[in-house]
Amino acid sequence: MVNHRYLGNSGLKVSEIAYGNWLTHGSQVENEAATACVHAALDVGITTFDTADVYANTAAETVLGDALAGQRRASLEILTKVYFPTGPKGPNDVGLSRKHIMESIHGSLRRLRTDYVDVYQAHRFDTETPLVETMQAFADVVRQGKALYIGVSEWTADQIEAGHALATELGFQLISNQPQYSMLWRVIEDEVVPTSRALGVSQIVWSPVAQGVLTGKYAPGENLPSGSRATDDKGGARMIGGFLRDDVLTAVQGLVPVAADLGLSMAQLAVAWVLQNDNVAAAIIGASRPEQVAENAKASGVTLPPVVMAQIESLLAGVTETDPARTAEQAPAGRPA
DSSP: OOOEEEOSSSSOEEESEEEEOTTSBTTTBOHHHHHHHHHHHHHTTOOEEEOOTTGGGGHHHHHHHHHHTTSOGGGOEEEEEEOSOOTTOOTTSSSSOHHHHHHHHHHHHHHHTOSOEEEEEESSOOTTSOHHHHHHHHHHHHHTTSEEEEEESSOOHHHHHHHHHHHHHHTOOEEEEOOBOSSSBOTTTTTHHHHHHHHTOEEEEBOTTGGGGGGTOSOTTSOOOTTSGGGOTTTHHHHHGGGOOHHHHHHHHTTHHHHHHHTOOHHHHHHHHHHTSTTEEEEEEOOSSHHHHHHHHTTTTOOOOHHHHHHHHHHTTTTOBOOTHHHHHTSOSSOOO
16 A cells, blocks of 8 residues: 655645646546546555646546545545636636635635645746735635645745745745656756755655656657657647657666566656655656556555665766756746736
């Protein structure tokens, strides 16, 4: 069964493997299959479920809410996010203004069929709303009992520090950041992780298998597998493109014997690797089939010896992205239209 870890400097525990439904529920995967994946997650002890209002333009939240119906609410940790355009995408249907936050939390709760979410996350930093307005709105969401804790996603170290200071002043807890993190994408290590560790903020990381590249199914010089993330025209292909270089794919193939020697699949090795970072509370996995959930969950509790960590470091030297500036570079310069 999946292990649990404390989230930030709080008493809340989350499953170290979390189930996320970005690019699947309400989009790539039929509702029946999506429900089967959620139930498979519950069967292996996953209690933490991550979604966002923008996923499939709110449909993903609805699918998750339906899939979790009938479960004991107190035994689950449900996380969702606010920032990106939703609904008719009018001028106030985006960002972290008080108006959008308040209207969005009501919509998310309705779709998720719950009275509260455990962690409500700022999906990106809003350059067009004063940070104090955003954090005051989050404080009110917490005081109204609609969220228990607040988190952020893909914020820089400076933004996390500023947000945490305001949260403390306003009397609520900012306990998590949700960044991309994998063996290949390590931009949080130099600045975000040290700042977060000092402030009592954990990482809940997405794409620990680098959009599927770390499964080893993409071979250099070969055609893209049919039906894979790389051929998905609903967003998957755009996200994975940066990893589909021959030098990256060749280096990843070098991990195959490493995983085999440990008795792990490539995906299990990738998920286990991010969990070796003590600032990571959970790694988010997605799935289109229930058996994928069961297999990836086996990464929970795996300890990679120092010699293996060093071997991975050597094999991937030269193809990992470590520049902390990439977090800010990839952030929206303004509110998306």
